[in-house]
Amino acid sequence: EAGVAQSPRYKIIEKRQSVAFWCNPISGHATLYWYQQILGQGPKLLIQFQNNGVVDDSQLPKDRFSAERLKGVDSTLKIQPAKLEDSAVYLCASRQGPEQYFGPGTRLTVT
């Protein structure tokens, strides 16, 4: 069974630029999550989707972050404009039962 796919794996941008990340969950997994992991910290939930609907986006900085999952399968997370403090690994996960499985992540560096 293929795992969670993410792209790109690495991205370097300047502050105030925009960036987008893509995620394809494990086949059949209806719930998809985006997490932000800053170096030295545990992952922090940004947004949770159930099929193509948002379940929880309470921790998503909506002035600059947006996410969508239009067809209930793959998802994109966008940051516009980026700030230096957005430098982190952005992890996508999908859920089967109570267990969540992570993709390889996208390492974002904002200079």
Added chain:
Amino acid sequence: QKEVEQNSGPLSVPEGAIASLNCTYSDRGSQSFFWYRQYSGKSPELIMSIYSNGDKEDGRFTAQLNKASQYVSLLIRDSQPSDSATYLCAVDGGDYKLSFGAGTTVTVRA
């Protein structure tokens, strides 16, 4: 977000020894508990899940849960150099949203 605290580490153990990792959580209503292993530069990998009080063993790993004390632990027996990683404790408050601790870094000395 609900609080999850892990012993700060880093934890250094000799090869073949037992590594003991601890985690406490603030939400008494939490139902599901997970341990993830994260190698440097990699994403978290689920290694153990536990849902009821007591011990759960899987190979060299044992997870222990005490809901009354709001405490969950992970024991790694016969530690190997390949166990050197950061271990993340994650707690589900019953809504399929995970709160993570900051992780404990384990180094196994050959």
